[in-house]
Amino acid sequence: MNPTPSSADKVSIVLFSGTTDKLMAATVIASGAAAMQKQVTIFLTFWGLMAFRKGAKEQPPRISTDFADFAEAAMQAMQAKKVPHWLDTLRDAMDLGDVKVKACGLTMDLFGLKLEDLEPVVSEVTGVGSFVEDSTGGQTLFI
Amino acid sequence: MENITITRESDARGSFCPGPLMELIRIVRDAKVGDVLAVISSDDGSKKDIPLWLTKAKHELLGTEPVEGATRFICRKAH
Numbered sequence: 001m002n003p004t005p006s007s008a009d010k011v012s013i014v015l016f017s018g019t020t021d022k023l024m025a026a027t028v029i030a031s032g033a034a035a036m037q038k039q040v041t042i043f044l045t046f047w048g049l050m051a052f053r054k055g056a057k058e059q060p061p062r063i064s065t066d067f068a069d070f071a072e073a074a075m076q077a078m079q080a081k082k083v084p085h086w087l088d089t090l091r092d093a094m095d096l097g098d099v100k101v102k103a104c105g106l107t108m109d110l111f112g113l114k115l116e117d118l119e120p121v122v123s124e125v126t127g128v129g130s131f132v133e134d135s136t137g138g139q140t141l142f143i
Numbered sequence: 144m145e146n147i148t149i150t151r152e153s154d155a156r157g158s159f160c161p162g163p164l165m166e167l168i169r170i171v172r173d174a175k176v177g178d179v180l181a182v183i184s185s186d187d188g189s190k191k192d193i194p195l196w197l198t199k200a201k202h203e204l205l206g207t208e209p210v211e212g213a214t215r216f217i218c219r220k221a222h
Contacts, residue, residue, distance in 0.1 A: 028161065032164075035165060081159075083159060093165070095169075096168050096169060096172070097168075
């Protein structure tokens, strides 16, 4: 149904942060981009990658310390309003659009991780060189 | 909008941005060409996002109507 995207129709997200607030931001942007028929690549590195270890949904939610003043209010609001888990938001986006999640080779080596240690939404381990090459010509966000 | 028969409707009230849009995309995907589909959203973002998506995806927005503090978006699957 969707035509093959041109290079201008790409959104790449470097997901460096592993706190719930930023994981939500990244996965909601990925959903919006997928809905608007962009080709989306999420490159997981450092704490973003650590958040995608198997059992991600069982981890307690955390807010960035930069926003510690809002942490309690944010947690309460998310619980009260039954905000979907960021991993479910991402799965929905992957179901409806073109979204790929790739893991940074450096972080994998650094923490001794293998692809099977990660949530199955992650399709491959890749290097920064191929990420930069793939993202050329589209929009890139660092979260 | 009295003359339109809705084939399938999804009530996405309470779902957060971009939930209602994603729900609409799902029911459009699963529908037959020509089907009339509706989604009800209480998310203000939908007011811009849903018409924008329908234009982009080349489906037809038949109309919108208020429903108890939310909005019903009605469209026809065009292809």
